[in-house]
Amino acid sequence: MAGTPRKKTIKAAPKAAPRAAPAPRAADSVNRVYAAIQRMAVNFEFRPEQRINEVELAATLGVSRTPVREALNRLVIEGLITLVPNKGFYCRPFDAEQIIGLFEVRASLERLSVELAAERASDVRIAELMDFWNGVRASRAAMDAEELTSRDEEFHIRIAAMGGNPELVRMLESINARIRFVRRIEIENPQRRTTTFDEHLAIAEALKARDRGRAVACMSDHIGISVADAVSAMKEGLARIYMGRMAS
Amino acid sequence: MAGTPRKKTIKAAPKAAPRAAPAPRAADSVNRVYAAIQRMAVNFEFRPEQRINEVELAATLGVSRTPVREALNRLVIEGLITLVPNKGFYCRPFDAEQIIGLFEVRASLERLSVELAAERASDVRIAELMDFWNGVRASRAAMDAEELTSRDEEFHIRIAAMGGNPELVRMLESINARIRFVRRIEIENPQRRTTTFDEHLAIAEALKARDRGRAVACMSDHIGISVADAVSAMKEGLARIYMGRMAS
DNA sequence: GTGTTCTGAAGTGTACACACTTTGCGGCGA
DNA sequence: TCGCCGCAAAGTGTGTACACTTCAGAACAC
Secondary structure, X not given: OOOOOOOOXXXXXXXXXXXXXXXOOOOOHHHHHHHHHHHHHHOOOOOOOOEEOHHHHHHHHOOOHHHHHHHHXXXXXXXXXXXXXOOEEEEOOOOHHHHHHHHXXXXXXXXXXXXXXXXXXXXXXXHHHHHHHHHHHHOHHHOOHHHHHHHHHHHHHHHHHHOOOHHHHHHHHHHHHHHHHHHHHHOOOHHHHHHHHHHHHHHHHHHHOOOHHHXXXXXXXXXXXXXXXXXXXXXXXXXXXXXXXXXX | OOOOXXXXXXXXXXXXXXXXXXXXXXXXXXXXXXXXXXXXXXXXXXXXXXXXXXXXXXXXXXXXXXXXXXXXXHHHHHOOEEEEOOOEEEEOOOOHHHHHHHXXXXXXXXXXXXXXXXXXXXXXXXXXXXXXXXXXXXXXXXXXHHHHHHHHHHHHHHHHHHOOOHHHHHHHHHHHXXXXXXXXXXXXXXXXXXXXXXXXXXXXXXXXXXXXXXXXXXXXXHHHHHHHHHHHHHHHHHHHHHHHHHHO
């Protein structure tokens, strides 16, 4: 607002300043940088346990080390990055037990999710959920694993959101980020895709019927299968990280 | 180690340097600062939604703004601090719905906790758990609410740890930090103390018997009561924050 | 009196400087 | 050949500088 030619504080001779560049501040660096590094960590674009060179990363992202370090500190708490004092920041390890542990916790939270949704969600939102998933199903042929994973997560997050507990949503999102790498591989399996579509619909229908017990049961089956398949997906994941394209 | 007079890089005239002080680096600042601010946020030593002045806080803690900002960024992800771009860091709000939401999530995770513990914990660790709690019970007269809250949390975290899922432990610890302020008040209630002691023993005994269903039931009762009482504890909490000593 | 514009102070956001730590490597002695 | 010492380069940890934003209040017009 204010089209007025708002006077800026006079900067000493913008042309040919003696100091190379007065470093004009880039807006909102931390959030951009945070999102970028988060994506890289989620997808294991850093190798597991690889040290992350701050100077290099800052240069790549076109900012100084300060916002990079602030973003990295956030990611440490999220569990996507680890920090060794006086050594530096490292990519999280690829830890099968940890991933299984995250699946366990997720299963518990997803259970709470459907319980709350069955009790509290409005009919409208449940109907929207079914529409949403039917829409995804209809256009599944055109979707790659990346996009389908995203829709899958959205389905679950919608249910969590319907329960009216934002903290539950936050935690599920955080967990999803850490297991996405494995789940995306899992979802590439054509058979797995089909069962996912059916299971999601079953969950939605149980919610529509306000059948809490059935909703929990459907969700447990759905998530339970994921845990069982996770191991082979992790094998494949390791191969892709360390063998690249050769893995296929 | 190394009593050798390790040569340091020559600093330009340490005596009466033209520049006030070359700022010798304080060791491990971020972690100290992080712990300090975390404690303050947990205990609402900042008022809810109060803006946190970085310069002031840095001066209080005897460091520069850099480690303070890194610590604050971590705490944002933990949910103990909020960040408004170009405005600054703020203390988390005192949000009753959010606290209830956290109790809900906690209940779900504690349920998982006893389920896993009932399946996986060794007999020894279960025995240690009972010894631990009997010890706490024996010396309860000498404990203030602060310490008892700490022991209470420890009891629950021990159970979570017995399940062998470190991520579950992490999340519970994170939630505990955010509801500790309310739980400490709750635990001041003498009657509540008594029921807590009994309920904890009941949980431990169910674990010892490997009775998963009973363990879950005991835990649910225990946590459920906490949720019910939380509202009055929150009222009291608000009074203490804003009325200080007058609240008693 | 009331609204509006301007201005300066306070404070955040980021770049940068620099001390300290870690680590790899070459030379030296046994 | 092997180990050890001692550099020196690379890189982290933190202090500091400075541009930019926000906000409150003065000055001013109406």
